[in-house]
Amino acid sequence: MPPAVATIDTASPNRSWRDNALLQGWLVLLLAIVFGALLAGVQTALGPAIADNKRNETLSRVPQLIPPPDTAATSAQLEVDTRMLPVSSGGRTAVYRIHRASRDDELAGWVVQVAGQGYADRIEVLLGLSPAADVITGLFVLDQKETPGLGAKIAEAPWRGQFAGKPAALPLEVIKGGGASGNQIDAITGATISSRAVTDIVNRTLADVRDQLATDAGKAAP
Amino acid sequence: MSTPSAGQRFIRGILPENPVYRQMLGLCATLAVTNNLKSAVTMGAAVLFVLVCANLMVSLIRHLLTPHLRIVIFTLTIATFVTVADRLLAAFLYPMSKALGPYIPLIIVNCIIICRCEVCAAKQGPLTAVADALGQSIGFTLALVSLAAVREILGTGMWFGFRVLPAAWPDWVIMVLPPGAFLTFGLLLGLTNWISAQRAGKEEA
Amino acid sequence: MTYLIDILLIALGAALINNFIFYYFVGICPFIGVSRRVEMAFGMGCAVTFVMTIAAAISWTMTRFVLMPGAPLTQWIAGWWLDPQTAAGVDLSILSYIVYIFAIAASVQFVEMYLRRFFPLLYRSFGVFLPLITTNCAILFACLTIMSRLVGVDDPAARWDLGQALVLAIFGGLGFTLAIVIMAGIREELEACDVPTPFRGAPIALIVGGILAMAFMGFTGVDNGLKTALTPPAVVAQAPPTEPPSGAPTP
Numbered sequence: 001m002p003p004a005v006a007t008i009d010t011a012s013p014n015r016s017w018r019d020n021a022l023l024q025g026w027l028v029l030l031l032a033i034v035f036g037a038l039l040a041g042v043q044t045a046l047g048p049a050i051a052d053n054k055r056n057e058t059l060s061r062v063p064q065l066i067p068p069p070d071t072a073a074t075s076a077q078l079e080v081d082t083r084m085l086p087v088s089s090g091g092r093t094a095v096y097r098i099h100r101a102s103r104d105d106e107l108a109g110w111v112v113q114v115a116g117q118g119y120a121d122r123i124e125v126l127l128g129l130s131p132a133a134d135v136i137t138g139l140f141v142l143d144q145k146e147t148p149g150l151g152a153k154i155a156e157a158p159w160r161g162q163f164a165g166k167p168a169a170l171p172l173e174v175i176k177g178g179g180a181s182g183n184q185i186d187a188i189t190g191a192t193i194s195s196r197a198v199t200d201i202v203n204r205t206l207a208d209v210r211d212q213l214a215t216d217a218g219k220a221a222p
Numbered sequence: 223m224s225t226p227s228a229g230q231r232f233i234r235g236i237l238p239e240n241p242v243y244r245q246m247l248g249l250c251a252t253l254a255v256t257n258n259l260k261s262a263v264t265m266g267a268a269v270l271f272v273l274v275c276a277n278l279m280v281s282l283i284r285h286l287l288t289p290h291l292r293i294v295i296f297t298l299t300i301a302t303f304v305t306v307a308d309r310l311l312a313a314f315l316y317p318m319s320k321a322l323g324p325y326i327p328l329i330i331v332n333c334i335i336i337c338r339c340e341v342c343a344a345k346q347g348p349l350t351a352v353a354d355a356l357g358q359s360i361g362f363t364l365a366l367v368s369l370a371a372v373r374e375i376l377g378t379g380m381w382f383g384f385r386v387l388p389a390a391w392p393d394w395v396i397m398v399l400p401p402g403a404f405l406t407f408g409l410l411l412g413l414t415n416w417i418s419a420q421r422a423g424k425e426e427a
Numbered sequence: 428m429t430y431l432i433d434i435l436l437i438a439l440g441a442a443l444i445n446n447f448i449f450y451y452f453v454g455i456c457p458f459i460g461v462s463r464r465v466e467m468a469f470g471m472g473c474a475v476t477f478v479m480t481i482a483a484a485i486s487w488t489m490t491r492f493v494l495m496p497g498a499p500l501t502q503w504i505a506g507w508w509l510d511p512q513t514a515a516g517v518d519l520s521i522l523s524y525i526v527y528i529f530a531i532a533a534s535v536q537f538v539e540m541y542l543r544r545f546f547p548l549l550y551r552s553f554g555v556f557l558p559l560i561t562t563n564c565a566i567l568f569a570c571l572t573i574m575s576r577l578v579g580v581d582d583p584a585a586r587w588d589l590g591q592a593l594v595l596a597i598f599g600g601l602g603f604t605l606a607i608v609i610m611a612g613i614r615e616e617l618e619a620c621d622v623p624t625p626f627r628g629a630p631i632a633l634i635v636g637g638i639l640a641m642a643f644m645g646f647t648g649v650d651n652g653l654k655t656a657l658t659p660p661a662v663v664a665q666a667p668p669t670e671p672p673s674g675a676p677t678p
Contacts, residue, residue: 023286024286024290027286027291027295028291028294031298031299032298035302035525038302039305039306039521039522042305042306043309043518046313049313050309050312050316053312053316054316057320084581093584094582094584095581095583096581097581117650117651119647119651147399149393246456246459249452249456249459250453250454250455250564253452253455297528297529301525302525304524305522324575327524327571328453328564328568328571330524330567331528331562331564331567333456336562399644400449400450401638401640401644402637403452403637404634404637405633405637405638407633408629408630408631408633408634408637411629411630412630412631413625416625419624419625
């Protein structure tokens with residue numbers, strides 16, 4: 001049990017001057033200024049580092065989701081350009097965060113950052129797409145709180161690896177019992193809902209952004 | 223009871239007056255972040271930082287405090303240092319900051335801190351206040367670690383993410399889920415009560 | 428319609444699926460401390476719900492208009508002496524935690540005064556819990572959840588509005604009340620049980636809490652299924668043909 005709140009000795013001899021409302025007001029004000037300055041300092045010193053951390057968390061994953069260059073000779077670094085893409089379909093509008101990856105000014109692929117409802121909580125994924133947005137090139141789970149040992153397997157390479165190479169034109173289907181082919185995805189045993197949740201997020205995203213990205217890719221090509 | 227010295231206060235916080243097992247304070251964090259040792263240790267470190275800073279600050283201005291505004295000043299101090307701790311974590315340990323999520327800002331309403339400010343720092347000099355803060359937060363960290371050690375090894379067979387039990391260990395997933403926190407803490411609390419009752423019995427005999 | 432489903436899911440999530448006590452562990456102190464008698468637990472729950480709703484409204488307003496990056500009020504004031512581009516970059520979110528805790532303290536004060544003056548009967552039933560509530564984690568947690576749904580959300584349409592914030596607070600509070608009332612009911616019965624001495628009091632309460640948490644885990648996934656069931660097929664059909672057939676998920 002928490003100890004009873006201690007009583008301040010009201011019989012303190014200094015009570016008269018300490019109790020002065022003006023003095024107390026000043027103390028709070030002074031502390032507020034000191035703390036304000038402290039926080040401003042912290043923000044100035046750490047703000048850029050925090051912003052970098054947030055950006056890098058996503059950007060460091062982009063190279064894994066974009067297929068390697070065709071020719072081994074190309075050693076050009078991936079350049080990533082992030083922008084927001086508003087899409088409206090069926091009376092609703094959604095804004096997607098799109099990372100456009102390019103090598104030597106040539107479009108190498110797209111990575112779409114998107115979140116949706118999972119079995120337990122929100123699932124946030126990165127979806128890699130080929131330059132023409134017709135093939136899925138990879139999937140990475142940024143954030144999930146699914147059941148450990150079951151649904152949490154969506155974040156593991158064997159399961160999410162299934163998405164790479166799937167056609168983007170057809171909606172993906174979740175099947176149970178293994179042996180997925182074509183546009184099918186094997187469900188994780190005991191976690192069909194989590195599997196389906198991710199697949200639904202992917203399908204919805206593809207439906208929303210595919211055409212837009214394909215058009216953009218066409219425009220960007222010389 | 224005579225006023226304990228700085229050293230005594232330090233020792234007291236660790237076991238005899240352990241904030242979690244004895245005073246039942248700060249239970250939100252205790253239960254929420256103990257599904258693995260890494261989070262538990264990070265949380266302990268964050269509480270240590272906030273408690274030491276807040277206790278020191280309050281102790282330095284203790285002569286200026288009055289009953290009316292005392293709590294306001296405590297809250298302001300604690301909230302500021304929690305914000306600093308939150309930003310430090312986000313800047314240097316981003317994955318941990320993300321994993322702990324809202325539980326770092328929730329340190330503001332962690333009863334341990336306001337309780338120590340009130341009971342100790344508002345009446346003692348800076349040295350005693352810091353010793354008290356260190357003792358209490360080390361006690362808090364030990365409590366978190368004890369809970370996390372049990373939960374992580376039973377739930378995943380690992381400690382700090384390294385495999386300890388053989389891979390054949392059937393993970394008790396329930397231990398890393400919310401119910402596991404309640405059950406483990408309930409059992410450990412019962413165990414500590416039993417041990418102290420045994421000890422008290424021996425001393426009497 | 429989509430909005431109503433969304434509200435329903437937030438309510439269900441806050442009250443049952445992600446119950447503040449059994450899923451997020453916030454507000455454990457009163458859960459263990461106060462939950463000895465049902466009436467007391469109920470009074471505490473009401474007080475928390477009341478304060479949480481007011482604090483949520485204040486913190487949503489503050490976050491939306493002052494604290495979040497690009498908040499209109501801040502931009503407008505900063506625009507007086509900064510050029511528009513710099514003004515747009517002003518980010519006061521570092522002050523969020525301080526603002527929230529004082530919003531909570533202010534709501535507690537306000538509720539206490541209001542109740543004492545206008546509803547003395549209500550005040551007598553749960554007024555005693557009000558001062559304790561300032562340090563109740565559940566309320567700050569509600570404020571932080573609302574913040575996480577406003578700050579750093581890319582899609583402006585996906586940011587929570589005041590209605591969603593209030594629904595979270597009200598139903599989160601109801602879920603909290605439900606949890607401590609259930610707990611108090613069980614503990615009243617436990618008093619008649621022969622509990623081993625070391626486990627009397629808090630330890631047995633925690634173990635009972637663990638079993639209740641397991642029971643509440645049964646709600647997981649209900650929101651997902653409900654959403655699938657409630658989403659009108661018309662919306663699915665309107666979407667491009669790539670949308671998969673939405674079968675009822677198997678648990």
